[in-house]
Amino acid sequence: MSAVPAFDPPAPARPARAQAHLQPVAPQIAESVWRGTELEHRTTAVQPTGWPELDAELPGGGWPQQSLVEILSAQPAVLEWRLLSPALRSVVQGGGQVVVVGPPRHPHLPGLQHLGLSERQFVWIQADQPAERLWTTEQLIKSRAAGAVIAWLPKARADQIRRLQVCAQGCDGLAILCRPEAARHESSAAPLRVQASAGLDWNLHVHILKRRGPTHEQPLTLPSIPGGLAAVLTPRLRRLTRPVAPEISHALGSLADSVQAQHAAA
Incomplete structure (x- = not known):
């Protein structure tokens, strides 16, 4: 009777795994790769917002062209003008027209002129029904x-x-949708969504809700005195906050919002 070995025979040696040779990526390919942790750098042409702090946080450094932009606010047709006026001024100076569709408040021409907009390059289309607004907007973008x-x-x-x-991708101008603050909880195909709100001391708070890049956690604070008021406000009125009396600060902030609304819209 033959003896049984007390140990298993060694397993056949495995072939050595070939090491992959990594080839350098072509520069044109590397430049086209966008990582979600970084601001997209393959953006199309942009229109500077006029706010350096905001440009620094947007892909390409401004409001994107050939793309939809959504601006959400609790006070429609008030804060949008303050936020967009520097960019619109550049559009007008470049010979472009600004067309607004269905603003909930009548545009205040003197206030718009102070912002640098010309009545000759400003077109207001009053469309009351949602279907009319949507159709008009689509045709203008196309x-x-x-x-x-x-x-x-x-x-x-x-x-x-x-x-x-989809329509905006073939448009070289700005295509901006203004929607209520509650819409932030709704899905949207707009690559850029920002929320604007009024702060004390005439500041404008802008929260970037969506962008082609990393999440932006903290709202931006933009110093923004409504047009026409900077020349008449005293240093005391430029700072409406009162740390020792928060209820007074709240009342003054509400008063400031009312003044801003009356100045920016009739």
Whole structure:
């Protein structure tokens, strides 16, 4: 009887794994790669916002062209003008037209002129029905006839915004949708979404809700005195906060909002 070995025979040696040779990535390919942790650098042309702090946080350094921008605010047709006025001034100076669709408040021409907008390059289309506003906005974006299209679409659905985004990809101007603050909880195909709110001391708070890049946690504070008031406000009135009396500060902040609304919109 043959003896049984007390140990298992050694397993056959495994072939050595070939080491992969990494080839350097072509520069044109490396430049086209966008990582979600970084601001997108393959952006199309942009229009500087006029706010250096905001430009630094946006892909390309400004409001994107050939793309949809959504601005959300609790006070429609007030803060949008303050936020957009520097960029719109540049559009007008470049010979472009600014077309607004369905603003909930009548545009105040003297205030717009103070912001640098010319009445000859400003077109206001009053469309009362949501379907009219949507159709008008889509046709304006498709026509590529305006340097900036600003439309108030508070009831736009996700599929309608997606359609506008597709249209905006062929438009060289700005395509901006103004929507209520509550819409921040709704899905949107707009690559850039920002929320604007009024702060004390005439500041404008801007929270970047969505961008092609990392999440932006803290709102930006932009010093913004409404047009025409900077020349008449005393240093004391430029700072409305009162640390020792928060209820007074709240009342003064509400008063400031009222003045801003009256100045920016009739």
